[in-house]
Amino acid sequence: MANKELLDVIIIGGGPAGLSAALVLGRARKRVVVIDEGKPRNAVTQEAHGFLTRDGIRPSELRRLAMEDISRYPSVSFVRHAVTGITGADGHFQASTSEGEVLAAKKLLFAVGMKDRPLDIPGLAEVYGKSAFVCPYCDGWELRDEPLVIINSGPELMHFAPIISGWSNRLTFCTHGPDGLTDEQREELGRHQIPLHTSPIRAIDSRDGIVQQVLLEDGTVIPCRGIFFKPDLVPGSDLPQQLGCEISDTGVVAVDMLGMVGATNVPGIYSAGDIASRMHQAIAAASMGSLTAASINSQLNLEAWQSQGTSQ
Numbered sequence: 332m333a334n335k336e337l338l339d340v341i342i343i344g345g346g347p348a349g350l351s352a353a354l355v356l357g358r359a360r361k362r363v364v365v366i367d368e369g370k371p372r373n374a375v376t377q378e379a380h381g382f383l384t385r386d387g388i389r390p391s392e393l394r395r396l397a398m399e400d401i402s403r404y405p406s407v408s409f410v411r412h413a414v415t416g417i418t419g420a421d422g423h424f425q426a427s428t429s430e431g432e433v434l435a436a437k438k439l440l441f442a443v444g445m446k447d448r449p450l451d452i453p454g455l456a457e458v459y460g461k462s463a464f465v466c467p468y469c470d471g472w473e474l475r476d477e478p479l480v481i482i483n484s485g486p487e488l489m490h491f492a493p494i495i496s497g498w499s500n501r502l503t504f505c506t507h508g509p510d511g512l513t514d515e516q517r518e519e520l521g522r523h524q525i526p527l528h529t530s531p532i533r534a535i536d537s538r539d540g541i542v543q544q545v546l547l548e549d550g551t552v553i554p555c556r557g558i559f560f561k562p563d564l565v566p567g568s569d570l571p572q573q574l575g576c577e578i579s580d581t582g583v584v585a586v587d588m589l590g591m592v593g594a595t596n597v598p599g600i601y602s603a604g605d606i607a608s609r610m611h612q613a614i615a616a617a618s619m620g621s622l623t624a625a626s627i628n629s630q631l632n633l634e635a636w637q638s639q640g641t642s643q
């Protein structure tokens with residue numbers, strides 16, 4: 332692709348959100364480039380669940396099938412690098428890549444996902460994505476009725492408790508430090524006969540990625556077959572924030588969800604998927620990518636329509 336061609340849309344991120352947007356925009360005859368460094372957050376998993384018609388698919392296979400679909404639309408191309416900088420404004424943005432390439436487009440779509448901060452519990456990295464997960468909608472079925480350790484604390488723990496109890500009632504909660512709970516909340520857990528441990532976790536023992544037991548600093552040993560924990564997440568890229576996109580109090584890019592779905596507060600910049608939503612699921616990301624692509628397409632068509640109207 333020639334470096335100076337003005338495209339319609341640069342999509343940054345080629346996960347379910349970015350690829351779904353690319354498909355819709357390709358079908359709408361827009362000239363699009365997807366720039367993706369290829370480091371999705373779910374790279375640790377073997378199977379993605381809950382994606383209608385693709386339940387249990389390998390994430391890499393889902394990506395391959397998506398690329399196959401998109402390859403039918405010649406106005407979409409791909410660049411396998413990181414975007415390191417953005418300049419310009421609505422109508423003419425320039426994105427520079429880690430390889431020094433510069434691409435220009437009228438609109439930007441950030442579909443950069445979220446990233447985990449390094450896990451601070453010894454042994455957790457070995458089981459993450461195999462028997463330790465973050466979302467029961469994604470992986471709860473596989474661990475149904477198993478003895479589970481839940482690593483969480485404070486109000487989020489109380490929010491999570493009734494949700495996870497739908498998959499298993501063999502639960503032990505570990506807060507890995509101060510629990511952040513009120514007496515009433517502790518009593519509520521007690522009424523449900525859920526053990527609560529505040530001692531820090533010393534280590535997680537596992538065999539071939541399957542957790543066997545959780546060991547606490549106070550000497551407690553908790554046998555279990557699965558873990559759900561609250562990850563420490565950061566945006567997949569700081570670029571939206573650097574460009575002035577508002578970040579919500581839940582740490583994601585704030586976007587319109589009612590009118591121009593996916594539009595940020597910065598003209599010409601859109602965002603979709605995990606980076607712009609609290610619901611972290613592949614099909615939700617794909618759906619948001621699709622809706623956002625429709626917003627971008629409507630806006631581009633409207634702008635073209637208006638400029639044609641004034642030039643006659």
Ligand SMILES: Cc1cc2nc3c(=O)[nH]c(=O)nc-3n(C[C@H](O)[C@H](O)[C@H](O)COP(=O)(O)OP(=O)(O)OC[C@H]3O[C@@H](n4cnc5c(N)ncnc54)[C@H](O)[C@@H]3O)c2cc1C
Nearest residue numbers: 344346347348368370373380414444469604605611612613
């Ligand atoms: C352990 C685990 C298990 C999961 N299991 C399931 C499951 O079973 N079912 C399910 O539905 N969901 C599951 N999820 C959630 C699912 O993976 C996400 O909801 C989904 O991948 C979000 O899609 P996305 O397109 O928003 O972001 P991602 O898939 O994370 O894609 C973002 C892409 O943007 C790229 N990127 C970031 N910054 C830049 C940049 N500056 N330049 C270029 N590229 C960039 C990244 O490298 C990445 O490739 C799981 C997540 C985890 C962590």
